[in-house]
Structure formats: structure tokens, C-alpha cells
């Protein structure tokens with residue numbers, strides 16, 4: 001942990017130095033060569049500082065979820081093709097310093113993707129099923145089938161414990177309510193829904209081209225952010241700012257109604273950025289790198 005802190009300190013200060021010297025072409029070039037993935041953003045002051053990367057022991061990690069109660073991270077490993085019922089998917093436990101605690105904590109699933117936590121339950125999508133896991137017991141309690149679903153992807157949960165699930169293939173949003181898994185919303189406006197985020201009385205939906213906001217009561221759909229490109233992970237930063245990834249290796253920040261700004265580009269290095277997690281009180285961004293088989297840790301620096 002101490003080494004991580006020192007590395008983090010050096011990197012964060014390196015980024016600050018980059019910003020201070022932003023007008024100096026020579027300094028800018030030198031820093032860009034040292035860390036080509038981290039980009040300076042001239043209009044938005046937010047940047048990402050690399051902290052650490054886990055061992056490459058994951059198997060197609062699609063998402064990361066922070067469990068605040070237990071101060072632990074869960075990683076969903078597809079292991080194989082994203083829509084194949086091969087029985088080899090698993091959920092890992094990872095600590096906040098990036099050390100793998102239990103690689104195959106939960107097994108007997110196929111291709112797990114998005115995750116959500118409510119009370120002491122962890123919910124995970126698995127192709128056409130929603131899997132409910134007891135966190136204290138470390139075991140699957142039940143599975144809910146979504147009839148005709150093809151590619152269940154992300155999850156988020158509102159303050160009442162309603163679990164929302166996107167089906168990227170069919171464009172539908174499902175809900176688990178009172179132990180009943182059923183269709184919640186279908187609309188031509190929802191194209192390729194992936195990342196979900198519950199914020200106040202709205203469900204935010206990352207689609208192929210924009211982020212939508214749907215009122216949980218009226219189901220009225222508004223556009224929150226245009227021209228996003230394809231959205232995988234979607235997180236609220238605070239101060240009207242949102243972070244989102246595109247799976248291929250880019251992470252962006254944008255305000256509601258604003259333009260996206262590139263924060264990170266690892267696409268050229270063939271390192272994916274799948275369904276990200278953002279821990280607000282630590283300003284920590286966690287990126288599952290999919291085919292790169294790791295989780296990367298970054299700090300969001302103002």
C-alpha cells in the first residue's frame with residue numbers, strides 16, 4: 001500500500017506538472033511520451049492518474065463493482081464468448097489495493113457481465129438470466145430467467161431495491177421487483193442499451209449513441225448527453241459530471257447537456273475499457289480491461 005501511495009503521489013504530481021506546463025510544448029511532449037495513455041484536457045481540468053494494475057489472472061473481466069460495506073471489489077469474468085452458456089464464468093474478489101483475494105469466489109455461471117448490490121445481495125447478469133447471490137454466504141440464492149432476452153448486460157438498483165437490467169440485443173429494460181423479473185421498458189429511442197445508472201428518480205441508460213434519462217415513475221425519456229458513441233460503463237462523478245467508457249479502450253467525462261472529453265485512451269495498446277466502476281469518496285476509477293485480463297486503477301484528479 002505504501003508503494004502504491006508513493007507511485008500514486010509521483011504520478012499525480014506528474015499530471016499537475018503537466019497542467020502547469022501545458023503551454024510549454026517541450027514539457028508536454030516529454031510527459032506524453034512517458035505516459036501516452038493519459039491525456040491532458042485543456043478545457044476540463046479533470047485528468048486521470050494511473051495508480052496500479054492487477055495481475056493478469058482474470059478471464060475476460062467485463063465489470064467491477066465496489067462493495068462499500070465490506071470494502072471489497074467484485075470482478076465479473078465472462079471467460080470465453082460473451083453469449084455462450086459454457087458454465088465457466090465466475091466472480092472474483094479483489095481488495096482495494098489491487099490484490100486478488102479469491103479468484104473464483106462464485107462459479108456455476110456462464111458469462112457474467114454487469115453487477116449491482118442491494119442490502120447483502122449481489123446481482124449479476126448472465127446472458128438471459130439475473131443471478132442473485134448472498135454476499136455473506138458467498139453462494140447463489142436464485143436465478144431469474146428473462147424470457148426471450150439475448151444479451152443482458154448492465155444492472156443498477158434504485159433506493160427501493162428495484163433491480164434494472166439492460167438487454168443490449170433486444171433494446172429492452174427489465175426490472176426485478178418483489179421477486180418478479182419482468183419487462184419494464186421498450187422504446188425505439190433505446191438502441192443497444194448497455195450501461196445503467198440510477199440517479200435520484202431517474203434511470204440513466206447508455207446506448208450506442210447517447211445517454212438517456214428515464215423517469216422511474218412516468219417512464220418519460222429525455223436525452224442527457226448527446227454524441228457519446230457507444231457507452232459501456234456509466235458512472236456519476238458529482239457536480240453534474242459523468243464518466244463513461246466505450247469498451248474499446250476510451251474513457252470520457254461529460255456534463256449533462258455538454259460535450260464529451262477524452263480522459264483516457266488505451267485502444268491503441270489494445271487494452272479495453274469495459275464496464276467501469278467509480279468510487280466517489282476515493283475518486284477512484286476501476287477499469288476491467290476485458291481481453292487484457294486485468295483491472296486498472298486510476299485516480300480522478302481535479
Ligand SMILES: [Ca+2]
Nearest residue numbers: 078079080110
Ligand atoms: Ca463463459
Ligand SMILES: [Ca+2]
Nearest residue numbers: 153154232275
Ligand atoms: Ca457492460
